[in-house]
Amino acid sequence: MPLVLDNITVSYRSVPAVHHVYARFEEGSSWAIFGPNGAGKSTLLKAMMRLLPIDTGSVQWQGVERRDLAYLPQLAEIDRTLPMSVFELTALGLWHEMGSFGGLRPQQRQRVHQALERVGMDAQAQRPIAALSSGQFQRVLFARMLVQEARFLLLDEPFNAMDAHTTHALLHVLRDCVAAGKGVIAVVHDREQARTQFDNTLLLAREVVASGPSMQVLTQANLHQADGFRQEVRADEWCDVQPDQLQPPQHLHHHHHD
Ligand code: ADP
Numbered sequence: 001m002p003l004v005l006d007n008i009t010v011s012y013r014s015v016p017a018v019h020h021v022y023a024r025f026e027e028g029s030s031w032a033i034f035g036p037n038g039a040g041k042s043t044l045l046k047a048m049m050r051l052l053p054i055d056t057g058s059v060q061w062q063g064v065e066r067r068d069l070a071y072l073p074q075l076a077e078i079d080r081t082l083p084m085s086v087f088e089l090t091a092l093g094l095w096h097e098m099g100s101f102g103g104l105r106p107q108q109r110q111r112v113h114q115a116l117e118r119v120g121m122d123a124q125a126q127r128p129i130a131a132l133s134s135g136q137f138q139r140v141l142f143a144r145m146l147v148q149e150a151r152f153l154l155l156d157e158p159f160n161a162m163d164a165h166t167t168h169a170l171l172h173v174l175r176d177c178v179a180a181g182k183g184v185i186a187v188v189h190d191r192e193q194a195r196t197q198f199d200n201t202l203l204l205a206r207e208v209v210a211s212g213p214s215m216q217v218l219t220q221a222n223l224h225q226a227d228g229f230r231q232e233v234r235a236d237e238w239c240d241v242q243p244d245q246l247q248p249p250q251h252l253h254h255h256h257h258d
């Protein structure tokens with residue numbers, strides 16, 4: 001029951017951020033999404049979650065429903081000021097089981113506590129989330145994903161700005177998830193992490209540079225090709241016209257009167 005990206009293109013104001021991408025993610029496998037800044041990694045995850053409209057192709061959830069996908073955005077995109085406790089935030093992972101947000105059954109409360117235990121936060125279940133460090137907050141967000149019991153976990157730079165201890169603990173949680181048959185797809189910023197912690201890597205630079213076993217994908221040649229994306233001139237970024245309608249800048253300055 002895979003997640004399939006079949007030739008997807010995603011654009012912001014007509015500028016493609018992800019261009020004709022094919023990918024197939026299976027349960028029980030781990031994938032790092034790796035590439036330079038602005039390569040379209042976050043856009044790819046959001047498109048996979050169907051949070052963004054796509055221009056071409058299709059995002060196929062083959063035998064997979066919304067509740068089977070857990071998504072963790074970049075920490076910077078998450079509001080931490082909500083007046084909730086650690087327990088309450090974690091319990092939101094049960095959203096697909098709740099009619100209205102009423103009481104939790106004892107068995108559900110137990111699942112919330114078990115998830116918090118797995119990330120080392122159960123002792124702090126009653127603390128307000130606003131009082132947590134970013135590492136503690138990330139652990140709670142992991143617990144929320146675990147409580148959902150999704151089949152695929154999609155995470156956007158989950159270890160960014162995390163201390164080594166938290167990173168180590170959360171990588172361990174992800175490995176357990178893969179061993180338990182879940183599909184894990186994570187945008188990672190650290191090449192060694194991609195190489196050593198994820199079986200597969202999708203190297204993205206708006207287009208797929210390479211994809212497959214991490215050892216084979218993260219070669220100097222492939223990384224060099226992906227880095228070339230940085231130098232690319234993005235003259236098309238400032239307006240709404242299609243790239244093929246753009247004129248070279250000198251046309252603005254040369255007035256020919258033939
Ligand atoms: P990455 O996560 O790999 O750093 P993103 O997917 O965030 O890349 O962004 C890919 C490209 O799309 C970048 O050029 C970025 O500036 C642009 N972009 C991302 N989000 C938006 C948005 N909401 N509106 C306009 N452009 C965006």
Ligand code: MG
Pocket residue numbers: 041042043074
């Ligand atoms: Mg990003």
